[in-house]
Amino acid sequence: MNMAKRVEAVDVTAYYGSFKAIDSITMTIEPKSVTALIGPSGCGKSTFLRSINRMHEVTPGAKVQGKLMIDAEDIYDPRVDVTAVRRAIGMVFQRPNPFPTMSIYDNVVAGLRLNGVRKKSTLDDAAESSLRAAHLWGEVSDRLKRPGGGLSGGQQQRLCIARAIAVEPQVLLMDEPCSALDPISTLAIEDLIGELKDRYTVVIVTHNMQQAARVSDRTAFFSIESTGDPGRLVEFDDTTKIFQNPGEKKTEDYITGRFG
Template sequence: MAKRIEVSGLNAYYGKTRAIEDISMTIEPRSVTAFIGPSGCGKSTFLRTLNRMHEVIPGARVEGKVLLDELDLYGSSVDPVAVRRVIGMVFQRPNPFPTMSIYENVVAGLKLNGVRRKAQLDEIVEKSLRGANLWNEVKDRLGRPGAGLSGGQQQRLCIARAIAVEPQVLLMDEPCSALDPISTLAIEDLIANLKDQYTIVIVTHNMQQAARVSDRTAFFNLAGPGKPGRMVEIDDTNKIFTKPSEKATEDYITGRFG
């Protein structure tokens, strides 16, 4: 199910402003890749280019290639909606659909894809909630509003909703930034379990979190004041945090800037 992502020469723009420049990297399947770096250096923008969410913003555009295995995601015949079905996204703040029950939140994407048979939906709901390590907490109240859960539970509900449609890649944009330490630990444990099935990419400002959950880490920084963000280096997480190749990476990790 999990697939490799190959990015080459990627630039992203907001109107005439270039937000990130010339990014190339390989993201391996069944692994966790973390993006770290100071605010405003393009980490989240780059993340959104991987499932064509960037172009939803008026005036935004992308140059370069993003390959999912052999498929060019920005090819002229590729449907952006189809891309977002196979590359799921979990956002910074939990965003369950407020008028929907826990059950309805999980099946929302399935119904959009035409799945209607209740027995099939029931099976997927349980499987997805178990996959998000939430089933035992909510199995007796599936008809209650998803927005009534705690923050950490809501974020796991959003992860269940994302994996219900069986994506091949899961993107997470600072998924723990609004959560308490206990909920954060639950999400980190979940990420460790999910990487057996998915390619996972996570943006985080918490360097300890990157060190705990990721196999590879990419450090992003601004090319200079008023200039676009760029990727400084990417390597095995242990190497990035103990012996990075670039001085800028070492300076950021040791707290000299950022």
């Protein structure tokens, strides 16, 4: 089953009120690959990520201009239902955010229930396969009815990944998914990302350049001229090229630690 889809941004510009956070981002993200978005704080990489599933506009006053095509369908077309977009594009956040009042099981199938799936066997199967795919099944299979909030941080984040992939999304967005985790949990998530790209288009924002180098096939480097300026895409290329032989001076300065 090939669910993964191509993401094509054309002149995507995003605002918070009158503040322009990113300016004319144009890039194509290939299906079944891992793309890392890197860059200094405030460069707009998270904003760009959140504009891929229209979560950017959740912030009051925020808006997006330009086109964002998921397999040739513009998700910012006025006729497009925003909830349908978000159902098709999964997201994992910086801090693990399982629903605190729900059990582990209910957390995993929350998205399916929102899609109207009620059949117990379907939900059970999806819960098991998603938890297995998120490498969490072995740790929680005997306590699915326990609250998701009782797990460790790394387990909670894997629970959130399971929740995101339970609905079989076409694209999986990850916003610094390891920044709140310890090194061992981080490694577990990174291994997981490597497997997820067999089925999904994965886009990951990270502050950690080693992580970008380890997990991604392609890397996009975002930057800003100075505080208050919009973030721009400086360079987008194969990860090996970005880290070994970047085409732009700014990219080289950043990855060698000379700024940012």
